[in-house]
Amino acid sequence: MWDRTVCLISYYLLTPWLPSKIVDTLLQIASNGSSQLTFFISENLYALVQKYPSYALSVRFKLVQAQLLPDLALRLTITHIHDEVNFLNGELAGLPSWILSQSTNIAPLITTMKNKLFELAKEQTTKESPTQLEMAKIMRAIIGLLGFFGIKATEEQYKVCFDVIRNSNTERTMELSLCFILICAEQVLRLPLRERNGLLKHVLESTVTEMPALIAVEFAANQILQVEEMVREKLKMGIMIPKLYLFEMQKLFKTLEVDIYAKFRQTQEE
Numbered sequence: 005m006w007d008r009t010v011c012l013i014s015y016y017l018l019t020p021w022l023p024s025k026i027v028d029t030l031l032q033i034a035s036n037g038s039s040q041l042t043f044f045i046s047e048n049l050y051a052l053v054q055k056y057p058s059y060a061l062s063v064r065f066k067l068v069q070a071q072l073l074p075d076l077a078l079r080l081t082i083t084h085i086h087d088e089v090n091f092l093n094g095e096l097a098g099l100p101s102w103i104l105s106q107s108t109n110i111a112p113l114i115t116t117m118k119n120k121l122f123e124l125a126k127e128q129t130t131k132e133s134p135t136q137l138e139m140a141k142i143m144r145a146i147i148g149l150l151g152f153f154g155i156k157a158t159e160e161q162y163k164v165c166f167d168v169i170r171n172s173n174t175e176r177t178m179e180l181s182l183c184f185i186l187i188c189a190e191q192v193l194r195l196p197l198r199e200r201n202g203l204l205k206h207v208l209e210s211t212v213t214e215m216p217a218l219i220a221v222e223f224a225a226n227q228i229l230q231v232e233e234m235v236r237e238k239l240k241m242g243i244m245i246p247k248l249y250l251f252e253m254q255k256l257f258k259t260l261e262v263d264i265y266a267k268f269r270q271t272q273e274e
Contacts, residue, residue, distance in 0.1 A: 026052075027063055031070045046076045053080060060084035068095065071102035078103075078113040088120050089138075089145050096148035099242035107153055114153050121146050122161040129167040136174045143168055143180045144239060151187050151243035162191045166203055175213045182207050182215055183235050189249035193256070204260060223254040 027049070034045045053060050060080045067077040081091050095103060103110070125142045128134045146165065150157065157165070165188070169181040185192050185207065192200060208216045215238065222230040232245050 027066050031066060031072055034072055035070065042073070046073045049073070049076055050079060053084065057084055074103040074106050075110045075113060078110055078117065082113065082116055082120070088117050089124065089141050092117065092121075092145040092148055093141055096145070096152060097240050100152065104152060111153075111155075114149060114155065118146070118149050118155060118157065118161075121149065122157065122164050125168050126164045129164065129171055134168075134171045136172070136177050139168050139172065140174070140176045140180055143177065143184060147180065147184055147187055147239060148241055148243070151241065151245070157191075162188070166195075166199075169203060170206055172207075173210075173212070178207060178210045178213045179215050179238050182219065183238055186219075186231070186235055186250060186253060187243065187245050189253045190246065193249065193252055201260065204256070208257075208260065220257055223257045226254075228254070 030045050030049060034042045037045070049063065053063055061084075064077050064080045064085060067073050067080075077095075081088055085091070107114075121142055125139070125146065128139050128142065143165070146157075149155065165184060168177075169184065172178050172181045185204065192203065195203065208220075210216065215234070218234065219231055222228075222234070228247065228250055231250065235245060236243060
């Protein structure tokens with residue numbers, strides 16, 4: 005198996021094109037090979053794409069179809085394709101087990117993507133008129149990375165997300181803002197009291213979505229599991245939510261001087 009793989013790669017490194025068949029063959033070998041062989045194939049497929057950059061998108065497409073070599077798929081996204089937001093929004097839907105299964109190996113790539121996403125989010129918040137659709141896509145991708153891979157953002161990066169929340173004003177961005185607040189409740193709860201309450205009131209007093217009222221109802225009924233399911237449904241992600249901080253958010257919802265229900269009734273009447 006090793007000899008065949010080395011010969012194939014060596015041959016196509018010398019040719020002036022990258023036939024689709026060689027990628028299919030190498031992926032077939034990788035699907036049944038050892039971790040050492042898989043790593044060798046990943047590295048050399050990347051070398052082939054380095055030689056033929058125009059094939060980066062088609063190679064990544066094959067990786068996604070085969071659900072193989074997530075490290076290479078992420079690497080190509082970062083270095084050649086540069087569509088991190090769209091790629092993550094697509095691949096983190098549901099439960100991306102093919103990526104999560106190699107979470108240790110791809111940790112540096114995930115960190116690179118995380119930093120890129122926060123840079124894009126910061127660009128939006130510095131605009132005079134942030135694009136709500138772009139903010140929604142970026143926020144969902146950030147939530148997916150933080151939630152699925154259990155990684156932390158820096159203090160400055162969390163501040164960027166809080167700025168995104170303050171600039172949100174559509175149904176989708178408000179719902180994603182609330183999802184972020186619940187999933188990253190630990191960081192929200194650490195904010196100074198005035199800043200934290202102001203952030204929450206901006207979301208909870210919004211009349212563009214009924215989600216805050218529904219969450220408040222579930223919290224009042226101690227239906228924590230229903231809150232989790234609602235967040236997952238809004239995100240379309242099978243993401244885990246830290247329960248300890250959800251309970252803390254439940255307490256906080258009860259203390260805020262915000263009549264969520266009145267705001268919701270007002271929206272319905274209008």
